[in-house]
Amino acid sequence: MSHRPNRLYLSSDALVANWRALDRLSGAAACGAAVKADGYGLGARAVVERLLGAGCRDLFVATWAEAERLAPLAGEAGASLVVLHGLREEDLPALAALPRVRPVLSTAAQVARWRTVAVAGQACDVMVDTGMNRLGVSAEEIAAGLLDGLVIDTLMSHLACADEPGATMNEAQRARFAALAGRSAARRMSLANSAGITLGSGYHFDLTRPGLALYGGVPVPALAGAICPVATIAAEVLQCRMVRAGETVGYNATWRADADTQVAIVNLGYADGYRRALSNRGCAFVGDAPMPVIGRVSMDLVALDATAAAVREGDWVRFDDDLAHVAAASGVSQYELLTGLGQRFDRYWS
Ligand SMILES: *Cc1c(COP(=O)(O)O)cnc(C)c1O
Helix, strand or coil, X not given: CCCCCEEEEECHHHHHHHHHHHHHHXXXXXXXXXXXXXXXXXXXXXXXXXXXXXXXXXXXXXXXXXXXXXXXXXXXXXXXXXXXXXXXXXHHHHHHHCCCCEEEECCHHHHHHHHHHCCCCCCEEEEECCCCCCCCECHHHHHCCXXXXXXXXXXXXXXCCCCCCCXXXXXXXXXXXXCCCCCCCCCEEXXXXXXXXXXXXXXXXXXXXXXXXXXXXXXXXXXXCXXXXXXXXXXXXXXXXXXXXXXXXXXXXXXXXXXXXXEEEXXXXXHHCCCHHHCXXXXXXXXXXXXXXXXXXXCCCEEEECCCCCCCCCCEEEECCCHHHHHHHHCCCHHHHHHCCCCCCEEEEC
């Protein structure tokens, strides 16, 4: 098989250390893992193998297609695998094939559908909306008996503003959710995502559901010291050139050389998920020497100012792996930076 001219280096130690840190920060609550969107772009199978090894026993995906790929791994470990987007009519064959995977029911129609297919004792999860107005049944529906008689493992809700620690909505959602304790047969309650874990023990309930921070994202400063990068992009230098003073680089000539400048062209572009918003803003490194992105990021190529690093054709450079930093430079959210990572990298787990 041919080797590609770009790579994603993925650190098992960092992933596991991040989960352990979030588990510690979750206090007495169990710590699960959101592994939807192919493990936020890193590769769900590889992520799940490592998290199961670390002791994680609650996995969350968005769809049944995602669950189908992970169910054997979760099953062998005796871990919960949960589908956040519920149970459509079209999902019934998948449920029949994967009876241990739990849907998160979020509408009255889904609850009714579940009642027709669940076997005695089969557990579901339920999402209740506490103010985000996304997925979930209402507290009023629960009070009116919607969930009566169901076997429920986890009752969950989701915070709209967890990454804004001062937002008054956090406490309002927490209080509405806490008021549902004992109002259903749910064995556990779960509210917090990555950022929610930092809001305090009142937000932990029985189970937390971090995603972003597992993969090196830092949604709130409170997590900065606890979380380390997991994924690092590296790309090969395809050509080096001297750009003369006054000449320009790349599409639309958005960068112009003040002085004669050594430039390296590397194999990475927006089709790999290296966002065009990083044009004239991103940075790569060789050792500690910075190589700023100059000009527009192309589909498959990016130009770097090689003044500080004597790179040659065939050398490899690595790109800034501080997600919070790259997000601030580009205006692209850490979530999009991760989940946009394309399929053209050779992936190396260490
Ligand atoms: C994606 C998701 C999470 C994880 O959120 P992060 O912000 O990535 O930690 C938790 N709960 C639900 C319902 C989600 O959809």
